[in-house]
Amino acid sequence: MTIPTWNKTDAGVRITRIGLYVNLVMAVSKGIGGWYFNSQALVADAFHALTDLVSDFMTLGTVAFALRRPTEKFPNGYGKIESLGSLGVSSLLLFGGIAMGLFSLCPFVIFLSSFLPSFLPSKAWGRLTDGMGWGVTGYTALIHLYADFFAGGDLPEFLGHAHGHSHSHSHSDLGPNVNAAWLAAGSIVVKEWLYRSTMKIAEERKSSILASNAIHHRIDSLTSIVALVAIGGSHFLQNASYLDPVGGLIVSLMVINAGWGNTRAALMELVDVGLDDEIKESVRKASDKALALRQERLSVRAVGGSKSGQNYLVELTVEVPIGTTVRSTRALEEVLRGVVGAEVRGVKRIKVRFVEEGTDVLNEFVFKEENVSAQVEEHSHKH
CATH class of the missing domain: 3.30.70.1350 (Cation efflux protein, cytoplasmic domain)
Known part of the structure; x- marks a missing residue:
C-alpha cells in the first residue's frame, strides 16, 4: 500500500501499521502453535487474527487517505473517506459479534432442546443433536438445519468422513498441550497494549475508525482469554467444556455493544450531524x-x-x-x-x-415557497 511521505509519520497510520504486522505474526504463530500443541482454540484464534487483517487494511487505507489536503474538487477535505471506512470496520465488528453470539448460543440451545422439544421440528432436533453428539462443531449443526429448512440443501461430502472417523482415538483426543497456554497469554499482553495505544490516539483525535480498530484489538485479547481458559480448563477441570461458549457469549455481547456504538457514530458523521x-x-x-x-x-x-x-x-x-x-x-x-x-x-x-449587535441572523437556507404554491395551483387547474 502506497502512503504519501507526509503521512508515514502520522501517529494513527503508525499504530495501525504496527497492529497489522502484529496480527500477521500472531496468525502465523498461533496457527503453527495450535497445530503443534493440538489446540483447536489456538487454531481458531489464528483464523480470527487473519480476519483482523481486513480491518487493519481498511483502517490503514482510509486513515492515510483522509489525511490528504483539501482540493478544489473536495473543498472540505477527505475526512468523509475515514467516516466510510469507520462504517465498514464497525460493521465488521457488529456482525462479527452477532455471529460469535449465535455460535456461542448453539450449545445452550441444544441443552434446552430436552426441555423444549417443540421449539423445532423433531427431524431438525434429531439432526442437530446427532451432529453434536458425534463431536461435530456448530458448523455441521448449522448445515444440517439448513438441509432441513431449505429445499435442496445438500450436505457436503466431507461431513460423512467426519462421522466415519469420530470414534477413532487420534492425537487430537488427548486434548491440547498445556504449553499452548503460553501463546494465548502472550497474545493477551500484546493485544491489550495495542488496544490502549490505539484507543489513546483515537480519543485524542475523536477518530471513530481508530476506535473501532482499537476495539478489534481488545476483542482479540478477550478471545485469547477464552482460549486460555479453554486450554487450562481441559487440563485442570472436569466437564469444563461449558467455559468456552459462556466466555464466547460474554465477549460477543461486548463486541455487539461496541460495534453498534461505532456504527452509529459513523452513520451520524456521514449524514453531517452537528458537533457535540x-x-x-x-x-x-x-x-x-x-x-x-x-x-x-x-x-x-x-x-x-x-x-x-x-x-x-x-x-x-x-x-x-x-x-x-x-x-x-x-x-x-x-x-x-x-x-x-x-x-x-x-x-x-x-x-x-x-x-x-442587536440584529437577527439571516437564514442561510433558501425556501422557494412561491414555486411550490405555483405548482399546486397549476395542478388544481388541470383537474
Whole structure:
C-alpha cells in the first residue's frame, strides 16, 4: 500500500501499521502453535487474527487517505473517506459479534432442546443433536438445519468422513498441550497494549475508525482469554467444556455493544450531524480568548459545524459593534482562526459569520415557497 511521505509519520497510520504486522505474526504463530500443541482454540484464534487483517487494511487505507489536503474538487477535505471506512470496520465488528453470539448460543440451545422439544421440528432436533453428539462443531449443526429448512440443501461430502472417523482415538483426543497456554497469554499482553495505544490516539483525535480498530484489538485479547481458559480448563477441570461458549457469549455481547456504538457514530458523521457539546464548548472558550485580545465589544453568538473523519469543520457567528468595516472583520477572522485552530485539536476549517449587535441572523437556507404554491395551483387547474 502506497502512503504519501507526509503521512508515514502520522501517529494513527503508525499504530495501525504496527497492529497489522502484529496480527500477521500472531496468525502465523498461533496457527503453527495450535497445530503443534493440538489446540483447536489456538487454531481458531489464528483464523480470527487473519480476519483482523481486513480491518487493519481498511483502517490503514482510509486513515492515510483522509489525511490528504483539501482540493478544489473536495473543498472540505477527505475526512468523509475515514467516516466510510469507520462504517465498514464497525460493521465488521457488529456482525462479527452477532455471529460469535449465535455460535456461542448453539450449545445452550441444544441443552434446552430436552426441555423444549417443540421449539423445532423433531427431524431438525434429531439432526442437530446427532451432529453434536458425534463431536461435530456448530458448523455441521448449522448445515444440517439448513438441509432441513431449505429445499435442496445438500450436505457436503466431507461431513460423512467426519462421522466415519469420530470414534477413532487420534492425537487430537488427548486434548491440547498445556504449553499452548503460553501463546494465548502472550497474545493477551500484546493485544491489550495495542488496544490502549490505539484507543489513546483515537480519543485524542475523536477518530471513530481508530476506535473501532482499537476495539478489534481488545476483542482479540478477550478471545485469547477464552482460549486460555479453554486450554487450562481441559487440563485442570472436569466437564469444563461449558467455559468456552459462556466466555464466547460474554465477549460477543461486548463486541455487539461496541460495534453498534461505532456504527452509529459513523452513520451520524456521514449524514453531517452537528458537533457535540464538548467540542462546541472548547471552540467557544478558544473564541472568547481570541476576542478578548481586541478592545471592541465582541461576542460569540453561535457555534456550529460538523465532523468529517478526524476533522472538525467549524462555523462561528460573531457579534460586532454597529459600523464595523469589512477590513476590520478580516483581521478579526485571522485572529479567531489562529487561536481556535491552535487550541482545539482536530479543527481543520473555520467559517466566520459577522453580524451587527442587536440584529437577527439571516437564514442561510433558501425556501422557494412561491414555486411550490405555483405548482399546486397549476395542478388544481388541470383537474
